[in-house]
Amino acid sequence: MSKPIFVINGPNLNRLGKREPEIYGTTTLAEVEAMCRKAAGERELRFHQSNFEGEIVNWIHEAIDEEAGIVINPAAFTFTSIAILDALKMSSRPIIELHISNIHRREAYYHSSFVSKVATAVIAGLGPNGYAVAVRAMLELPGS
Numbered sequence: 001m002s003k004p005i006f007v008i009n010g011p012n013l014n015r016l017g018k019r020e021p022e023i024y025g026t027t028t029l030a031e032v033e034a035m036c037r038k039a040a041g042e043r044e045l046r047f048h049q050s051n052f053e054g055e056i057v058n059w060i061h062e063a064i065d066e067e068a069g070i071v072i073n074p075a076a077f078t079f080t081s082i083a084i085l086d087a088l089k090m091s092s093r094p095i096i097e098l099h100i101s102n103i104h105r106r107e108a109y110y111h112s113s114f115v116s117k118v119a120t121a122v123i124a125g126l127g128p129n130g131y132a133v134a135v136r137a138m139l140e141l142p143g144s
């Protein structure tokens, strides 16, 4: 039986599409979820968002226990969270770090990701469509 794919979103992404459309577009997180489920096809997809670091850590533990691949947009926790890094280090499955914007073209405090130290791949700058690209890529990665 194939394993689920976890898509995990960090703080403030619940406001996607409602603020800063010039950076993040007008697509809502609910629409992103629908795009991910379409991209996943028959594969089970778990889609989560939280503004709380510990909740994100718990979902990473769930993904590890289910031997599942993880697509993660940690949002601001990308640049601050050792807890999320430590949790991701425990995974033996593919991890795709996803950012809607190209963080490397933005403010300097967005340039150094803890998550990139353990990510299998990083997607940044494709806009909300990057999520569907990440899910489709995850389907093809060995071990996902």
Ligand SMILES: O=C(O)[C@]1(O)C[C@H](CCCOc2ccccc2)[C@@H](O)[C@H](O)C1
Binding pocket: 011, 012, 013, 015, 016, 017, 018, 019, 020, 024, 073, 074, 075, 076, 078, 098, 099, 100, 101, 102, 103, 110
């Ligand atoms: O580009 C991305 O996906 C980011 O992960 C989004 C984070 C911000 C998430 C906040 O999302 C909002 C969405 C709509 C309105 C306001 C914030 C930002 O801190 C990263 O540098 C890049």
